[in-house]
Structure formats: C-alpha cells, structure tokens
Amino acid sequence: MNILITGGAGFIGSHTADALLQKGHNVKILDILKKPVHMKGFPEYLDESKIEFIFGDVTDKPTMTYALRNVDVVYHLAAYQDYLPDYSSFSLINVASTSLIYEIIEENNFPVKKVILASSQAVMGEGKYHNQEGKVLFPSLRSFMQLSNAQWDFIDPVTKLPLIMDVSDESVINPMNPYAMSKYQQEMLAINLGNRINVPSVAMRFSIVQGSRQSFYNAYSGACRIFSLSYFLKKQPTLYEDGNSIRDFVNIHDVVDALVLVMEKEEANGQVYNVGGGNPYTVLEFAKAVAEVFGSDLSPNIPNEYRFGDTRHIFSDISKLKSIGWQPKRTIYDSIKEYKQYLEQQTDIKDILEYSEKHMRTLGVIRRIKK
Numbered sequence: 115m116n117i118l119i120t121g122g123a124g125f126i127g128s129h130t131a132d133a134l135l136q137k138g139h140n141v142k143i144l145d146i147l148k149k150p151v152h153m154k155g156f157p158e159y160l161d162e163s164k165i166e167f168i169f170g171d172v173t174d175k176p177t178m179t180y181a182l183r184n185v186d187v188v189y190h191l192a193a194y195q196d197y198l199p200d201y202s203s204f205s206l207i208n209v210a211s212t213s214l215i216y217e218i219i220e221e222n223n224f225p226v227k228k229v230i231l232a233s234s235q236a237v238m239g240e241g242k243y244h245n246q247e248g249k250v251l252f253p254s255l256r257s258f259m260q261l262s263n264a265q266w267d268f269i270d271p272v273t274k275l276p277l278i279m280d281v282s283d284e285s286v287i288n289p290m291n292p293y294a295m296s297k298y299q300q301e302m303l304a305i306n307l308g309n310r311i312n313v314p315s316v317a318m319r320f321s322i323v324q325g326s327r328q329s330f331y332n333a334y335s336g337a338c339r340i341f342s343l344s345y346f347l348k349k350q351p352t353l354y355e356d357g358n359s360i361r362d363f364v365n366i367h368d369v370v371d372a373l374v375l376v377m378e379k380e381e382a383n384g385q386v387y388n389v390g391g392g393n394p395y396t397v398l399e400f401a402k403a404v405a406e407v408f409g410s411d412l413s414p415n416i417p418n419e420y421r422f423g424d425t426r427h428i429f430s431d432i433s434k435l436k437s438i439g440w441q442p443k444r445t446i447y448d449s450i451k452e453y454k455q456y457l458e459q460q461t462d463i464k465d466i467l468e469y470s471e472k473h474m475r476t477l478g479v480i481r482r483i484k485k
C-alpha cells in the first residue's frame with residue numbers, strides 16, 4: 115500500500131515508517147523538520163533512498179494536496195506540542211491540519227482507505243478517581259495555592275480524605291491544556307468527518323512513548339530523556355513534587371505494533387484506543403530503573419519544586435486495544451536500554467540538559483513550594 119506519514123521524520127513517525135517499509139509498503143513522509151525537535155536538520159536515521167520525503171507544512175493546502183495524491187493510508191502524526199505559551203498554535207496546527215486532510219480527500223475524491231491519528235493520554239487530563247465511599251470523580255488541575263503548599267494529592271472536598279486513582283479508559287475526557295484540547299478536537303474531527311465522508315479513521319491515545327530517536331531538545335519529551343541525560347552526564351536527576359506521581363510509559367515498538375495493527379484491522383475503524391504500557395510506575399521508580407541501566411548509584415534530587423500543569427497521576431486502561439489482538443511486549447528496561455544506546459551514539463550533547471531546563475525555567479513552568 116501507499117502510505118503517507120505526516121511528522122514521519124519525528125520519533126514515532128520514523129519508527130512507524132521503518133515497520134511499514136519492512137512489511138513491503140511504500141512510504142511517503144511529509145515533515146517540516148521543526149526546531150527544536152530537529153536541531154541538526156534532516157535526521158540521520160531516515161534513508162531517503164527508501165522513502166519519498168516531502169518538506170512542507172501540514173497546514174498548507176497545496177502541499178497537503180500534493181502529499182495526499184495516490185495514498186491508501188494516512189498516519190497523521192505531525193503536531194504542535196511542548197510546554198508552549200502560544201496557545202493558538204495548538205488549534206492552528208493540530209486542529210486545522212486534521213480538518214484539512216478530510217477536506218482535501220473529499221474535494222479531490224481521493225481514494226484514501228484509512229486515516230490513523232496520533233492523539234494523547236493528555237485528553238484524559240487528571241484521569242479518573244474515586245473517594246473512600248466509592249464515588250467516581252474526575253478532578254481538575256491542582257491550584258497554585260495547593261501546589262505551593264506541597265499538597266500533591268487530590269483531597270475529597272467533602273470527606274477531606276485523599277482520592278484514590280483509578281485506571282482511565284477511553285470514555286474519560288477531561289483535557290486541561292491547549293495541547294490536550296487540540297488532541298481531543300483532532301479525535302472528534304477524525305471520527306466524525308471520517309464517518310461522514312466514508313474514510314474509516316482511528317485515533318490512538320498514546321501514553322508516554324519511549325525509545326530511541328526521541329528529540330533531545332524537546333523540553334516536554336519526558337522522563338527517559340531527562341533522567342538518561344542526567345545519569346549519562348553523572349548528574350543527579352531532578353524529580354518534581356515528591357517523586358510519587360504515577361506515570362504510564364509505553365515502548366515505541368509496542369506503539370508501532372499498535373499503529374500497524376489498527377491499519378490492518380477493520381474492527382478498529384471509527385474507534386479511539388488508549389495505547390499504554392500496562393504497568394504503572396512512580397517517577398521515582400522510573401528514575402531508579404534509569405540509574406540501574408546506567409550503573410549509577412546517584413539517587414535523584416527532590417528539591418521541593420513542581421511544574422505547574424503536570425498531572426498528579428495518570429494510567430491508561432488498555433483493555434480495548436488488547437481485545438483486538440495487541441499486547442505491550444516490552445518493559446521500561448527495554449526502552450531505557452535502547453535510549454542509552456542511542457544517546458551513546460550522539461555527539462555534542464553536553465549542553466542539551468541545560469538547554470531544556472533553562473527553557474522550562476524561562477517559561478515559568480518550574481516553581482518552588484512555600485517554605
């Protein structure tokens with residue numbers, strides 16, 4: 115089949131391209147090689163002799179029309195992401211590009227058979243909880259006041275006891291920031307426009323994806339990058355809050371398996387799927403796993419800081435995706451080992467950790483608790 119991957123020069127897109135090429139498909143990539151993700155330009159892991167590369171913007175109609183010609187399947191992975199204050203860009207890029215795909219397919223009568231969209235666990239916000247009496251609750255962002263008093267957990271306003279985290283399935287929708295809101299709009303557009311113009315579409319809500327080729331310069335790209343760089347540079351990694359936030363890490367190759375599976379399975383059409391790791395970890399547990407892989411006995415630094423906007427805990431229910439034959443097969447150790455190998459192949463990385471930390475402080479995301 116002829117497959118277009120928007121954002122195919124990035125982390126998830128390039129691994130998806132590799133898997134599709136291996137299965138004998140023709141792959142076209144549309145990517146604008148955005149900074150800071152691609153600080154060094156065209157990535158060395160893409161082989162231009164095996165793919166068709168189109169340099170361009172997913173919001174540009176002529177470019178997208180050109181890219182969508184003679185395509186059977188579209189993976190729409192390009193997105194505006196990160197901790198960024200230009201809120202309008204999330205809609206202007208993520209939402210507009212998704213509508214544009216269906217607009218172009220319909221206008222040109224292109225015979226696209228399926229669109230697969232990258233959504234995010236962020237759509238579920240703080241996720242699902244229950245109180246001591248079993249009442250289900252979907253809490254909102256924690257306030258500055260709460261966080262500056264180092265009160266990390268959600269407290270039931272009635273019983274004053276801590277809320278208990280539940281696993282969140284696809285019915286949980288509570289986006290808390292412009293990125294998450296744009297991802298939910300993308301899901302709605304894909305499923306509804308797909309139904310309307312008869313282009314089966316699938317939305318994949320990824321948890322935190324980990325493995326090689328994750329950008330070093332993207333401040334939001336997560337714990338694996340930050341902790342690995344810290345241990346690589348023999349520095350203590352910094353953990354926010356108390357280190358006990360629960361996270362959901364999924365290996366890149368499990369994500370690629372899921373992306374290929376929903377392309378092949380008709381029963382996936384019109385569905386939204388969580389794509390998570392299947393095992394919850396606290397940030398501290400994850401940092402310890404990174405230390406183990408790097409052979410370091412440095413324990414993490416927990417300096418009474420927090421990042422405003424971080425979720426306290428979130429963990430995805432993956433039973434829906436499992437019911438169509440997917441299973442996460444790799445562990446966090448597999449992800450960390452692969453990332454370590456990738457890191458060791460790089461040059462000029464001494465400045466990277468400082469770059470991302472400085473970026474976060476400039477944006478005012480990292481804050482200290484009141485003494």
Ligand SMILES: NC(=O)c1ccc[n+]([C@@H]2O[C@H](COP(=O)([O-])OP(=O)(O)OC[C@H]3O[C@@H](n4cnc5c(N)ncnc54)[C@H](O)[C@@H]3O)[C@@H](O)[C@H]2O)c1
Binds near residue numbers: 122125190207235322
């Ligand atoms: N990595 C994760 O943990 C994670 C988690 C949840 C959701 N997602 C989603 O998965 C998708 C892929 O993420 P990733 O981690 O591979 O990110 P990435 O930054 O590595 O890749 C994204 C690619 O999109 C390209 N791009 C950005 N804006 C573009 C534009 N306007 N036109 C054309 N290309 C553009 C970038 O150059 C980059 O190559 C995104 O939609 C993201 O929101 C990722």
